[in-house]
Amino acid sequence: MSVDPDPTADDGDAVSPRADRLVVEDVVTGYGNHEIIHGVSARSHEGVTCIFGPNGSGKSTLIKAMGGKLPLWSGRKRMGDRDLTDANASDMVDAGIITVPQDGGLFPTMTVRENLLLGGHSVDDDDVVRRRIDDALDAFPVLSDKTAAQARALSGGQQMMLSFARAMVSGADVFLLDEPSAGLAPALVDDVMDQVQTLVDSGVQVVLVEQNVKTALRVADHVYILAQGRTQFDGPPADLAEEDELIELYLGIN
Numbered sequence: 157m158s159v160d161p162d163p164t165a166d167d168g169d170a171v172s173p174r175a176d177r178l179v180v181e182d183v184v185t186g187y188g189n190h191e192i193i194h195g196v197s198a199r200s201h202e203g204v205t206c207i208f209g210p211n212g213s214g215k216s217t218l219i220k221a222m223g224g225k226l227p228l229w230s231g232r233k234r235m236g237d238r239d240l241t242d243a244n245a246s247d248m249v250d251a252g253i254i255t256v257p258q259d260g261g262l263f264p265t266m267t268v269r270e271n272l273l274l275g276g277h278s279v280d281d282d283d284v285v286r287r288r289i290d291d292a293l294d295a296f297p298v299l300s301d302k303t304a305a306q307a308r309a310l311s312g313g314q315q316m317m318l319s320f321a322r323a324m325v326s327g328a329d330v331f332l333l334d335e336p337s338a339g340l341a342p343a344l345v346d347d348v349m350d351q352v353q354t355l356v357d358s359g360v361q362v363v364l365v366e367q368n369v370k371t372a373l374r375v376a377d378h379v380y381i382l383a384q385g386r387t388q389f390d391g392p393p394a395d396l397a398e399e400d401e402l403i404e405l406y407l408g409i410n
């Protein structure tokens with residue numbers, strides 16, 4: 157469950173493991189001259205923060221704005237005390253925020269190990285990269301005996317696992333996941349949520365856009381519901397249970 161940041165726990169540049177990390181406030185953005193997000197505030201909470209909403213409600217657009225892949229037209233973005241309002245995707249990685257795209261973004265003809273090494277491309281210390289690869293393989297042991305295999309030889313679920321493991325090697329504190337279960341067989345959606353939980357257990361915060369609301373609620377610690385680019389709900393899953401109308405209108409679950 158989310159834990160309120162302790163303002164007295166500030167220790168300079170270090171990001172407190174208990175504080176909310178990535179914060180966006182009053183974000184307006186879109187494509188061309190088409191405004192899609194009309195003033196949304198959101199943050200990465202402890203554990204898994206889910207962004208739900210109907211098709212076309214702006215979930216992917218919001219996560220792109222959070223990850224620096226889309227500029228803010230107005231509003232603010234920060235990580236702890238560090239202002240990131242004008243940061244691009246590369247600045248965001250430097251600040252410890254990594255986006256895992258819907259297709260995982262792997263290099264299919266490279267091996268599992270080569271993909272993992274690429275996760276550490278911006279890390280100067282080879283020992284740190286090696287240690288992080290070991291940690292990532294410990295977290296996702298299925299990959300351990302496949303390190304010499306090409307990424308494309310892995311199953312769909314294993315490829316997503318490799319995408320998560322590669323992001324771990326970057327050392328990011330906040331992971332932005334845009335529909336990681338999209339394109340996978342329904343039977344694998346549960347496995348992907350287990351993998352998301354594995355990420356959280358490694359100490360990171362996850363922001364998750366997901367269509368499979370029921371399954372994602374299994375790992376959710378905080379929920380936002382977007383509709384037509386506006387926030388309709390912002391709270392813990394337990395509070396959502398009381399919102400019959402919202403659930404029926406926007407989530408299509410019962």
Ligand SMILES: Nc1ncnc2c1ncn2[C@@H]1O[C@H](COP(=O)(O)OP(=O)(O)OP(=O)(O)O)[C@@H](O)[C@H]1O
Pocket residue numbers: 187190192209210211212213214215216217218367
């Ligand atoms: N690259 C783009 N250029 C122009 N318009 C876009 C672009 N990407 C998305 N849109 C539009 O922005 C709106 C919100 O799309 P977005 O993908 O953010 O919604 P979503 O909630 O993630 O939808 P879904 O659940 O279907 O993935 C839609 O009207 C969509 O057509």
